Amino acid sequence: MPELTAGTARAVIDAVVARAAEMGVTSNVAVVDSGCHLKAFLRMDGAILGSMDVAIKKARTARLFDMNTEELGPLTAPGGALVGLETTNDGLVTFGGGTPIRDAAGTVIGAVGVSGSSVDDDTLLAGVGTAAAS
Amino acid sequence: MPELTAGTARAVIDAVVARAAEMGVTSNVAVVDSGCHLKAFLRMDGAILGSMDVAIKKARTARLFDMNTEELGPLTAPGGALVGLETTNDGLVTFGGGTPIRDAAGTVIGAVGVSGSSVDDDTLLAGVGTAAAS
Amino acid sequence: MPELTAGTARAVIDAVVARAAEMGVTSNVAVVDSGCHLKAFLRMDGAILGSMDVAIKKARTARLFDMNTEELGPLTAPGGALVGLETTNDGLVTFGGGTPIRDAAGTVIGAVGVSGSSVDDDTLLAGVGTAAAS
Amino acid sequence: MPELTAGTARAVIDAVVARAAEMGVTSNVAVVDSGCHLKAFLRMDGAILGSMDVAIKKARTARLFDMNTEELGPLTAPGGALVGLETTNDGLVTFGGGTPIRDAAGTVIGAVGVSGSSVDDDTLLAGVGTAAAS
Numbered sequence: 001m002p003e004l005t006a007g008t009a010r011a012v013i014d015a016v017v018a019r020a021a022e023m024g025v026t027s028n029v030a031v032v033d034s035g036c037h038l039k040a041f042l043r044m045d046g047a048i049l050g051s052m053d054v055a056i057k058k059a060r061t062a063r064l065f066d067m068n069t070e071e072l073g074p075l076t077a078p079g080g081a082l083v084g085l086e087t088t089n090d091g092l093v094t095f096g097g098g099t100p101i102r103d104a105a106g107t108v109i110g111a112v113g114v115s116g117s118s119v120d121d122d123t124l125l126a127g128v129g130t131a132a133a134s
Numbered sequence: 135m136p137e138l139t140a141g142t143a144r145a146v147i148d149a150v151v152a153r154a155a156e157m158g159v160t161s162n163v164a165v166v167d168s169g170c171h172l173k174a175f176l177r178m179d180g181a182i183l184g185s186m187d188v189a190i191k192k193a194r195t196a197r198l199f200d201m202n203t204e205e206l207g208p209l210t211a212p213g214g215a216l217v218g219l220e221t222t223n224d225g226l227v228t229f230g231g232g233t234p235i236r237d238a239a240g241t242v243i244g245a246v247g248v249s250g251s252s253v254d255d256d257t258l259l260a261g262v263g264t265a266a267a268s
Numbered sequence: 269m270p271e272l273t274a275g276t277a278r279a280v281i282d283a284v285v286a287r288a289a290e291m292g293v294t295s296n297v298a299v300v301d302s303g304c305h306l307k308a309f310l311r312m313d314g315a316i317l318g319s320m321d322v323a324i325k326k327a328r329t330a331r332l333f334d335m336n337t338e339e340l341g342p343l344t345a346p347g348g349a350l351v352g353l354e355t356t357n358d359g360l361v362t363f364g365g366g367t368p369i370r371d372a373a374g375t376v377i378g379a380v381g382v383s384g385s386s387v388d389d390d391t392l393l394a395g396v397g398t399a400a401a402s
Numbered sequence: 403m404p405e406l407t408a409g410t411a412r413a414v415i416d417a418v419v420a421r422a423a424e425m426g427v428t429s430n431v432a433v434v435d436s437g438c439h440l441k442a443f444l445r446m447d448g449a450i451l452g453s454m455d456v457a458i459k460k461a462r463t464a465r466l467f468d469m470n471t472e473e474l475g476p477l478t479a480p481g482g483a484l485v486g487l488e489t490t491n492d493g494l495v496t497f498g499g500g501t502p503i504r505d506a507a508g509t510v511i512g513a514v515g516v517s518g519s520s521v522d523d524d525t526l527l528a529g530v531g532t533a534a535a536s
Contacts, residue, residue, distance in 0.1 A: 049170065
């Protein structure tokens with residue numbers, strides 16, 4: 001299986017940071033590999049401190065379940081099929097901003113997590129990161 | 135950036151404790167600096183033991199997100215945009231009693247967290263603490 | 269059993285801080301009650317950040333074993349009777365700077381921990397704190 | 403106090419990674435800010451997975467005590483004045499590879515931690531990182 005390289009991880013972070021700067025927001029950006037271990041991280045100047053952990057948890061969540069973090073939201077909401085799941089794995093994030101990174105064959109080789117602005121911004125920026133990985 | 139001094143931290147605690155005594159309630163009061171590290175703490179006699187951790191977490195939450203803790207409540211409630219956020223950063227508090235401390239320029243230099251009475255009381259007392267910092 | 273009051277805890281911290289200032293050193297000072305729970309804490313401006321946790325652990329160690337922390341040193345040193353003990357209780361400190369606080373009858377009602385200067389300074393200052401409690 | 407910027411953090415990582423590549427070794431490189439919070443991180447391809455946490459703890463240790471991590475080694479060795487200190491602050495690293503980053507006035511504004519090769523290599527590389535920050 002292709003590995004997520006340090007070069008790819010940095011390209012993801014560069015792309016997210018550049019777009020965030022254009023949007024006038026500050027982000028924490030985390031990239032994890034296929035084993036859910038941190039590969040690269042950057043906290044932009046002025047980014048919310050508490051979003052650092054959120055960005056890392058978003059990336060981990062996206063890889064742990066191989067789906068965008070926002071897809072877990074309805075499943076863990078009251079009445080959902082997986083209520084309480086968010087307390088497992090040292091805490092999951094179930095709103096937008098975490099997206100799996102796939103290789104050309106579609107295999108998940110890692111994930112990116114973005115946090116620091118609105119959920120919509122973070123979700124958009126995670127997509128920017130994923131696009132930069134391919 | 136101005137630092138939150140030990141003198142300020144003690145003034146915050148003195149103000150909260152004095153008001154709590156007037157109100158006839160007992161509080162745990164925590165002050166953290168801009169790096170979210172504990173700067174000063176006091177547990178009034180008779181204050182609920184389990185509120186010690188809550189007071190510290192309130193202060194940390196207020197600084198991690200640079201907002202009053204109660205502002206996180208609607209965001210993390212069922213249907214809110216950030217459901218589950220409270221499981222990040224080793225646990226956040228999303229009801230009242232934590233308030234950022236700002237310098238004259240409006241920069242957050244720390245936060246105060248109060249816990250031990252009702253949420254309304256704790257919220258009021260956190261505001262007393264913040265006022266004493268300026 | 270007499271409880272360690274908030275007033276006593278503050279008197280301990282005031283005494284340690286005053287003496288530390290005279291000595292030209294900066295300290296983290298922690299006071300725990302008989303249950304090993306934090307009662308009061310102050311980090312002097314400029315005190316080493318990593319000593320915050322050390323001060324709290326010194327106070328906890330002194331109360332957990334009802335002895336000065338330095339008394340545990342020989343017991344946990346290679347060849348000592350209690351090698352490895354220092355990894356229990358979430359980490360003990362076995363050098364000087366933690367001292368039990370006793371009531372008039374000699375019962376341990378809490379402890380003070382001081383960290384931030386040399387071990388000799390910290391040990392002296394913990395003694396200053398204990399003296400202020402009586 | 404000047405802040406450690408994202409630009410500086412990336413320059414530190416770039417310098418360490420470039421030198422590590424020249425030396426033919428693979429490193430985990432972590433940069434923390436003055437509050438001991440992760441500012442930037444990169445794991446080079448092939449770097450030992452278990453060294454990730456070591457790199458972060460080296461950076462944290464260097465900032466928590468404002469000294470090179472190897473300076474803590476003799477102090478925490480058997481017979482040293484601070485035996486057991488390494489169990490505080492969620493675990494310290496007391497061998498080389500962590501170095502404080504100072505501003506022009508000498509104030510510590512963060513730290514770099516490098517792990518993945520020999521201690522000598524890691525120590526050299528941490529120095530390379532610190533030099534790149536000035």
